[in-house]
Amino acid sequence: MAQTSAALLNDPEWLAHRLVEGTDAARFVRVPRARHGATPFLTDADLGATEIGGDVALHDCLALPGDATLGFLFHSAFCGSTMLVRALDRPGAAMGLSEPVILNDVVGMRRRGADPRAVARAADAATRLLARPFGAGEAVIVKPSNVINPLAELLLALRPQARGLFLYAPLETFLISVARKGLWCRLWVRELLEGQLRDGFIQLGFTPEDLFRQTDLQVAATGWLAQHLHFARLAEKLGPQRLRSLDADRMTARPAEAVAAAAAQFGLTLDAGAVAEIASGPAFTRHSKSGAAFTPEDRRAEYAQARAAYGDEIDKVLEWAKAVADSAGAAMEGPFPLLQA
Numbered sequence: 001m002a003q004t005s006a007a008l009l010n011d012p013e014w015l016a017h018r019l020v021e022g023t024d025a026a027r028f029v030r031v032p033r034a035r036h037g038a039t040p041f042l043t044d045a046d047l048g049a050t051e052i053g054g055d056v057a058l059h060d061c062l063a064l065p066g067d068a069t070l071g072f073l074f075h076s077a078f079c080g081s082t083m084l085v086r087a088l089d090r091p092g093a094a095m096g097l098s099e100p101v102i103l104n105d106v107v108g109m110r111r112r113g114a115d116p117r118a119v120a121r122a123a124d125a126a127t128r129l130l131a132r133p134f135g136a137g138e139a140v141i142v143k144p145s146n147v148i149n150p151l152a153e154l155l156l157a158l159r160p161q162a163r164g165l166f167l168y169a170p171l172e173t174f175l176i177s178v179a180r181k182g183l184w185c186r187l188w189v190r191e192l193l194e195g196q197l198r199d200g201f202i203q204l205g206f207t208p209e210d211l212f213r214q215t216d217l218q219v220a221a222t223g224w225l226a227q228h229l230h231f232a233r234l235a236e237k238l239g240p241q242r243l244r245s246l247d248a249d250r251m252t253a254r255p256a257e258a259v260a261a262a263a264a265q266f267g268l269t270l271d272a273g274a275v276a277e278i279a280s281g282p283a284f285t286r287h288s289k290s291g292a293a294f295t296p297e298d299r300r301a302e303y304a305q306a307r308a309a310y311g312d313e314i315d316k317v318l319e320w321a322k323a324v325a326d327s328a329g330a331a332m333e334g335p336f337p338l339l340q341a
Contacts, residue, residue: 002054003028006268007130009064010097014053015042016061016129019105019122026102026129033134037089041083041099055236061125067129069139070162071266072155076227077192078177079169079248084162085143087259087283093268095134099145102126107147109199123151124158131159139264147192149227150199153234156242164243165265168233171224171321173249173303175314180306186216193223202226204328217313221321225330235335241329245334247341252296254280254339263337 008014014028029050031042039046071094075081082098089096102125110119131140149156154268156164169177178185193211196202202211204225235243241339244265251258256279263270267282278284287294307314 004054005054008053008056009060009132011141012134013133014103015100016126016144017042017050017100018102018297019109020055021056021105021109023055023057024059027055028053028079033091033095036095036097036205037086039098042097043099043101047201052139058122063130064128066124066128066131066159066300067161067262068128068133070127070131070159071139071141071269072152072153072162072164073143074164074166074231075143075146076149076174076224077170078164078174078181078216079167080251081143081167083134083283084167084246084251084258084262085141087255087278087281087285088141088262088264088266088268090270091135091276092138092279093263093270093274094141094266097130097140097142098127099143100130102129103142103144103148103151107151110151111195112308118162120158123154127155127162138314139266145319146227147195149230150201152194152231153237156234156238162239163241164268165262165338166221166235166243166245167251168224168228168246169247169248171332172223172318174224175217175220175317176303176306176310179310179314180302186220189216189220189223191218196223196226203229203231204324204330215313215317217317218320221317221325225321225325228325228332228334229328232331234337242338244336245272245336246338247334250339250341252284252299255284257339265338275332290329 007180008028013030013032017029018027021026029052044115073081073085084100085096088094106119106123106126109122130142133140156162178189204222254294256275259278260275285295286292
């Protein structure tokens with residue numbers, strides 16, 4: 001049954017799911033809070049069948065307040081971002097939104113050549129809609145897909161009260177993930193790089209011919225370096241109060257410290273008991289995608305096996321990437337790290 005615009009806008013269980021460009025509207029589907037916690041990503045494939053509430057004109061969406069407490073968890077992929085957004089999803093403190101597709105639609109507008117003012121307007125409406133709190137006094141932490149990263153500065157400019165965190169796996173860990181996930185992941189890093197090129201995101205001195213000759217893991221490293229260079233420059237511009245970084249290996253090794261530091265970055269109030277409960281809870285003891293039991297020891301064992309299998313290729317790409325980083329002035333460590341080594 002179609003809902004009224006007021007009902008859709010005033011109830012955050014009605015997720016602003018897609019942009020409907022042909023009618024300049026946002027489409028809403030019902031996603032109760034419990035379903036968020038059981039769903040890795042807010043995609044159609046993961047959500048399955050949902051109740052469609054209807055469409056609301058962006059003009060009406062833009063009338064929503066723009067000062068709600070909002071945080072952005074940006075990430076470089078394969079770094080535990082789903083784990084962290086679930087860890088911070090705690091009634092009374094914050095609600096976590098994992099990769100809402102409406103932000104991908106904003107990227108799609110930009111890549112199809114939409115007027116930058118239209119892109120900014122759509123991003124403004126989307127972030128107002130996503131920031132609607134689920135409970136009194138709660139923040140909303142949005143973990144966008146990493147295709148959003150070229151628009152990170154726009155999102156933070158539109159919501160000047162929002163804070164950002166860039167979560168990343170160190171390059172060696174990232175390359176192990178790509179190698180162990182097989183052919184589909186090697187294809188995915190190429191698709192990611194293709195999008196980054198269209199976004200003007202690759203500023204590492206490569207020609208198209210250079211990129212064509214790169215191996216799969218070199219392509220993966222190129223995309224990783226581009227993201228680090230982007231977020232380092234953005235953090236330097238905005239300062240640590242607005243944007244910091246977190247090393248995923250340190251997060252999984254020291255979950256309580258990571259949760260406390262991330263909560264502080266996003267302005268969340270979590271006491272020591274809550275932090276300890278989260279660090280020992282399902283976010284860090286179960287696989288973020290499948291829900292199966294999965295400990296840090298399991299993760300280390302899987303990565304060690306893959307490192308042994310692909311070690312020669314990874315070592316060569318790491319050496320090459322370090323030279324590229326030095327040439328481009330790209331740091332291998334994230335900007336303003338929450339946890340020191």
